[in-house]
Amino acid sequence: MPVDLYYVPGSAPCRAVLLTARALNLNLNLKLVDLHHGEHLKPEYLKINPQHTVPTLVDDGYPIYESRAIITYLVNKYGKGSALYPEEPKARALVDQRLYFDIGTLYQRFGDYFYPQIFGGAPADKDKLAKVEDALQLLDTFLDGQKYVAGPNLTVADLSIVAGVSSFEASDIDFKKYANVKRWYETVKSTAPGYQEANEKGLDAFKGLVNSILKK
């Protein structure tokens, strides 16, 4: 029963899926998508994902996209009872809220600030940077007296958020000045299973890409 993942190594949402699969001891068939040559815009890819984004998971023929829907799916399907995505409604709701904070506020503001610079050659926008700092301040507040973002256990919310926040290292954003965020970051790096392979490797690829673009 093959579980295919269409991905690129540098992409933070893709790394969130890799981290989750690794935490579940799940093997994925990794399929590199050649974005540069428009592989994601070809009919075969549009069939599984009309929005032509990465990551896209195809589980025994069934396609799923949006990284945060993929990672919750993986736990629901392959990790029933796992603390990674608890089933109790209140505990689950907290993880869900952190995931929506990630896509709608934290990672979004990072993308709004940084991606125009690296992919659009735009100058750094001070107001957009201020919004990222505001989001990091919120994350810092969420982490007050908490080991992980959604409580005492590692969850998919940590995996999604760490994939995004680690990408900040490729930019001029100093997220480590937020004490709780810094502490949490070190914790997740050392407790998320297979962190080196699942996130650090792809992060290096992302940094390499950014450096080559910015050096031009």
Place this chain on the structure above:
Amino acid sequence: MDKSVVHKIHVANNAAARAKGSRMPTQPIKLYYLPPSPPCRSVMMTARALDIDLELVLTNIMQGEHKTPEYLKMNPQHTIPTMDDSGFILWESRAILTYLVNAYGRTDSLYPKNPRQRALVDQRLNFDLGTLYKRYMDLYAPMLFHGQGYNDEAAEKLNEALGWLNSMLEGRVFVAGDTLTIADISIVVVFSNLEAFGFDFSAHENVAKWFERTKKSLEPYGYEEIDQAGARMLASFLKKE
């Protein structure tokens, strides 16, 4: 059926459910809200669909009521909607929607438990927040709240997202399958706004048909007085040419 009769049946049903030991909130769930706010409208319609009593707490963000020390203590992100279920605080409308069904849904039809079906709903909810609603806000927030003009580039990006939604609806009755889910209730509020603002999305045929279908499905859950009315309130903020 007469509204007061409907209400009496509703109250009796909830009492019967509690007597049977089925899960219902022990007291009305507080919802900090403002009527025109689209994510608040999603939560209110979903509560109706689940037969959940809400205690609505008007929170005038125009007058900073979301930034009082008490509000910030409850929700440091100072957003609406914020829910208080007998002391359990939650914000992010889509997390509230999933919570309400997970905790109180008599059936799972609004948010199926089957992992694949659930993943489809979750993908639609993520597409909503991360792409559709974002691009809607990128176009309309400057016009609604900062008196700015219509931005063609932003409109193009919104249309692109509508095109993607149109593809997602191909061969489907509702956004995540054959029956209504919280994904429809979350997404419909954007279209109620677009309709009230006079944004023409008729070129996206699947979307247009789905919108009419969903409006009808939500009629028993307060579509007119919650969503349509809220959208019209918001439309009045738009700068009149």
